Amino acid sequence: MQLYQEYLKPQTIAEAVDFLTSAKGSTAIVSGGTDLLLDIKQGRHDPVDQMIDVSGIKEMGQISLEDDFIYLGAAMTHKQIIKAPLLQEHARCVVEGCGLIGGPQVRNVATIGGNVSHALPAGDGTISLLVLDTEVEIASPEGAAWQPLIEIFAGPGKVNFDRANNLVTGFRFKSKGEGEGSAFHRVMRPQGVAIAILNMAAWVKLDESGNLDKVRVSCGPAGPKPFRAVKTEAYLSGKTWSDSVLQEASKILAEEVSLRTSKHRATKEYRHQLLPVLLRKVMDTAIERARL
Numbered sequence: 001m002q003l004y005q006e007y008l009k010p011q012t013i014a015e016a017v018d019f020l021t022s023a024k025g026s027t028a029i030v031s032g033g034t035d036l037l038l039d040i041k042q043g044r045h046d047p048v049d050q051m052i053d054v055s056g057i058k059e060m061g062q063i064s065l066e067d068d069f070i071y072l073g074a075a076m077t078h079k080q081i082i083k084a085p086l087l088q089e090h091a092r093c094v095v096e097g098c099g100l101i102g103g104p105q106v107r108n109v110a111t112i113g114g115n116v117s118h119a120l121p122a123g124d125g126t127i128s129l130l131v132l133d134t135e136v137e138i139a140s141p142e143g144a145a146w147q148p149l150i151e152i153f154a155g156p157g158k159v160n161f162d163r164a165n166n167l168v169t170g171f172r173f174k175s176k177g178e179g180e181g182s183a184f185h186r187v188m189r190p191q192g193v194a195i196a197i198l199n200m201a202a203w204v205k206l207d208e209s210g211n212l213d214k215v216r217v218s219c220g221p222a223g224p225k226p227f228r229a230v231k232t233e234a235y236l237s238g239k240t241w242s243d244s245v246l247q248e249a250s251k252i253l254a255e256e257v258s259l260r261t262s263k264h265r266a267t268k269e270y271r272h273q274l275l276p277v278l279l280r281k282v283m284d285t286a287i288e289r290a291r292l
Contacts, residue, residue: 003040004051013139013169016054021141021165025049029167031075032109035118060169072171074113081112090175093182093201097128100186113168119159122196122220128184130218130228131203132173139167153225179206181289183282187274197266198274202282206290211240222257231256241287250276
């Protein structure tokens with residue numbers, strides 16, 4: 001099967017956007033290609049006229065700390081993310097989430113931009129980025145602009161920007177401050193199938209007394225789009241972490257998620273049983289890290 005007619009490898013973001021906007025036929029952005037190439041081969045995506053490989057764009061393959069923000073290029077592979085000292089210090093949830101994606105061969109080439117752009121409701125990289133209140137940079141013919149990551153998703157596999165004219169170039173989130181910590185955990189099928197039955201991430205900020213000042217929680221698949229548990233977050237913020245608080249937070253979380261039965265993952269009922277287990281796991285770990 002011929003996957004594409006022309007293979008292009010831009011060296012700058014401007015060149016990549018120009019390739020997108022000047023294309024005469026269908027286009028697709030690729031870096032690792034672990035999702036796209038498989039989708040084409042298995043008939044879930046049509047072959048494209050022009051495949052645009054952004055792996056050679058320097059700024060999309062870098063991590064940096066600038067003005068209290070961590071900048072993460074969209075072409076960073078999961079292996080690079082796992083090994084990055086800056087992310088191990090400031091974004092443990094992202095390191096943990098990316099460390100569970102696929103196997104070593106996949107993590108060697110798959111990118112964080114691809115994971116997010118695939119827009120699946122249980123994307124491990126996506127779920128971990130959401131609790132850091134991450135913003136995404138999208139380049140277009142009009143220039144580049146930042147927007148909240150949570151706002152770009154339109155449904156399973158769908159985004160609210162035109163892929164034919166726009167390119168996800170990177171992400172940014174605040175660096176870890178005093179009394180802050182994050183964690184990610186996932187339950188998957190014991191046979192080793194690389195899809196989540198349920199995953200969850202948490203970020204916490206403790207006050208001077210060690211109580212929960214601010215909290216963010218995300219999980220998936222908990223609906224048609226990547227999900228932030230805003231009602232659960234609001235309840236937890238300002239509380240002293242305890243078994244009773246966990247119990248009430250779990251009830252709120254169970255009411256605001258939208259879980260379903262999947263023959264490839266698990267039943268709705270089993271997923272509901274996992275909610276308090278995962279919430280305790282990620283909150284306990286995030287709080288422990290925040291105290292270090």
